[in-house]
Amino acid sequence: MSRKKGPALYELINPTGSSHVSTPKQVQTSHEDVDDENLTHNVLTPGRSVRMSIGTFGVIASVVVAMVVIFYTLGFNRGEAVAREDYGARLFQEIDTPSLAMTTETPSVVPAVAPSIAPVVQPPTRVVPDETTLRWGTITDDPRQAGMLYFMLSQTTKDGAGRLAAFCRGRGLETYAISGDNTRLHRVIALPGFSTRSEQGVEDLKRTIQNIGQVWAETEGRGDNLQDAYLSLYQGG
Numbered sequence: 711m712s713r714k715k716g717p718a719l720y721e722l723i724n725p726t727g728s729s730h731v732s733t734p735k736q737v738q739t740s741h742e743d744v745d746d747e748n749l750t751h752n753v754l755t756p757g758r759s760v761r762m763s764i765g766t767f768g769v770i771a772s773v774v775v776a777m778v779v780i781f782y783t784l785g786f787n788r789g790e791a792v793a794r795e796d797y798g799a800r801l802f803q804e805i806d807t808p809s810l811a812m813t814t815e816t817p818s819v820v821p822a823v824a825p826s827i828a829p830v831v832q833p834p835t836r837v838v839p840d841e842t843t844l845r846w847g848t849i850t851d852d853p854r855q856a857g858m859l860y861f862m863l864s865q866t867t868k869d870g871a872g873r874l875a876a877f878c879r880g881r882g883l884e885t886y887a888i889s890g891d892n893t894r895l896h897r898v899i900a901l902p903g904f905s906t907r908s909e910q911g912v913e914d915l916k917r918t919i920q921n922i923g924q925v926w927a928e929t930e931g932r933g934d935n936l937q938d939a940y941l942s943l944y945q946g947g
Contacts, residue, residue, distance in 0.1 A: 849875050852888045856946030858903035861919060863939045871896035877930065881922050900939075907941055 847853055849872065854860055863885065864874055871887035875898050878885040884901040900919060904912055916939065923936025
């Protein structure tokens with residue numbers, strides 16, 4: 711029986727007819743596989759390190775600093791408010807303590823003192839016009855003489871000076887309302903005039919002015935009792 715010639719079995723498996731056995735091709739990994747592998751390494755799992763970029767670290771640091779500043783400010787404001795409340799409470803306590811001590815203190819007995827009786831000043835009566843008052847000049851005249859001393863009762867407005875001079879004239883004191891250095895102010899002077907401050911009659915005229923001033927203060931003077939009346943030298947002009 712003849713043997714059929716033909717290709718061997720390994721030749722049928724290898725069509726090229728060569729006995730070279732091809733090596734397995736190297737598998738090329740893609741970028742997606744590499745990214746997946748990096749992601750698995752970045753997962754927070756025990757025993758694995760965490761990788762962060764410089765930008766991420768800077769953002770986290772900024773957030774931490776901001777939170778520290780905010781909490782510090784809130785704590786400082788709260789502490790300041792508590793300190794003010796505590797200071798106010800202690801202050802009120804210090805104020806209330808002396809007042810309480812004063813109220814609980816036993817009052818001391820003060821010996822009774824007999825009240826002093828002030829001398830009663832008789833108000834001058836209104837003078838009826840006579841020959842003396844008829845010789846007085848007009849209330850707005852200026853009868854002063856240079857080199858003489860005259861009592862200056864007040865310096866006020868024109869209307870106020872006229873009322874005061876008329877009030878004094880009604881009680882027997884010869885007075886005049888004359889214009890002062892300032893045209894808007896008028897002076898009230900009393901006659902007679904004196905050549906010296908120690909001349910006889912100065913003290914009597916001063917007491918008369920003070921008595922009339924007390925009545926003036928109680929009626930129309932609004933507290934001005936003419937106690938500040940003084941002698942003024944008229945130099946003329």
